[in-house]
Amino acid sequence: MKMIKMKYISLLVLAFIFAFTVKAYAYDSLVNQCFSRIDSQSYMSAKKLGLMAVESNYKSFNARLCLGEANENLGNYKVAISEFSFAVPAANNKTRKMLVYNWLGSAYHNIGNQKEAFKYDSMSLALARRANDTSLESNDLNNIGTIYLSEGRYAKSLHYYEESLPLHVTASGLAVTYGNIGVAYYGMGNCPEAIKYQTKALNLLNSDKNKNGGDYYVTAVNLINLGGDNICTKNYSRANIDITEGLTMVKKIGAKKWIATGYRYLGRLYRNEGNNKKSLFYYRKAHKMYRVIGSSGRAHDTLMMINKIKENR
Incomplete structure (x- = not known):
């Protein structure tokens, strides 16, 4: 009888271990799929997978981060802030901290809270510099430049954008900065210079598309901004073409900010x-x-x- 009982307990333990292993494997698969969808810019699909990953492990840094990134790219900024805030306590190393601070800075900027945006972007920038992570450093510099841009401090924003230029490691990252420089010149009333930089960004993206597939999201954003610049120079027919093309693209992604x-x-x-x-x-x-x-x-x-x-x- 005792032997049967021990065998029964052993089977229960094995069943528990098996169930735990299956759940852990399922969670890892969901997180990996979520980030894969982020990389392919399939943000609605990433959001669904992120929700499933959070349900599987609600304290997980990666699940919260991926779900936050999906919502950020879809324009659900308050939801993104909530997810990133849940991720902060699980950011148990400097790499995680600087990453989630960067995303929080971006999300706060997009709802107009520049004070919080600057706080988190500055924290991320300090950590990125200590870690010699030039990719994230360039991203943080861009974010801070965009905060100054939204405040109408164009010379200050240009300083940060230009500082980030030599740090980029991807064509899309460099194109984002060229586009931001174009937006700064537009704000200063220099529309020809704005067109020059938006065009420079698009040329770079088109070249990268032939090599690496390009960046659909950044291309769409640059097209919309180029359309705005062409309005400024009264080239209305060209503006309509650029804006309509960019708008069609962001609608496919579901990026509400750029649809607006x-x-x-x-x-x-x-x-x-x-x-x-x-x-x-x-x-x-x-x-x-x-x-x-x-x-x-x-x-x-x-x-x-x-x-x-x-x-x-």
Whole structure:
């Protein structure tokens, strides 16, 4: 009887170990698939896998990070902040810390909280420099430059963008910085220089596409920004082509921030052409999208433009 009982207990232990091993394997598979979808820019699929990974291990750093990244790229910034914040206690080494701080900085910037964005980007930058991680350092410098850009401090933003240029290790990273420099010049009213840098970014991405497949997301963003620059130089037909192409691309990804930006630029384009009906249509779509993603500053600015057009009709 005693031997039977011991055998029964042994079987239970083996069953428990087997179940635990299967669960651990399933979790690892979900996390790996989630990051794989992030790399391929299939963000909706990554979000689903990230949710499943979190359900499997809710304290996991990697599960929270991947789910946060998916939501960040989809424009669900408040959800992303929540996921990254859950990941912070599990960031048990400097590499994890500098990575999650970088993402928190980006997410806070996108909801207009520049104070928190600067705090996290600065923390990530300090760790990246100590670790000699030039790739993340360049990313942090770009993020800080974009904070200054949003505040209208264009010379300061250019300083950070130019500092990041020699640190990039990928074509897409370099293209992002060229694009950001273009946005800074646009803010300064130098539209020809803005077009020069957005075009430089797109040429680099097209060249990389032939070699490595390119970066669909960054290409779409640069096209939308180039369209905005062409509005500035009154090249409306070219602007419409660029914005529409970029907008079609970001809709496929589901990147709400850039969908809203594309709508806003189309609103501006039609307003400049004197077509207030179409302008209002796109500004309203942009306003709705900005409210969805929690970008209160952009939502306010877009609503002001809507009211201005309605008053002048």
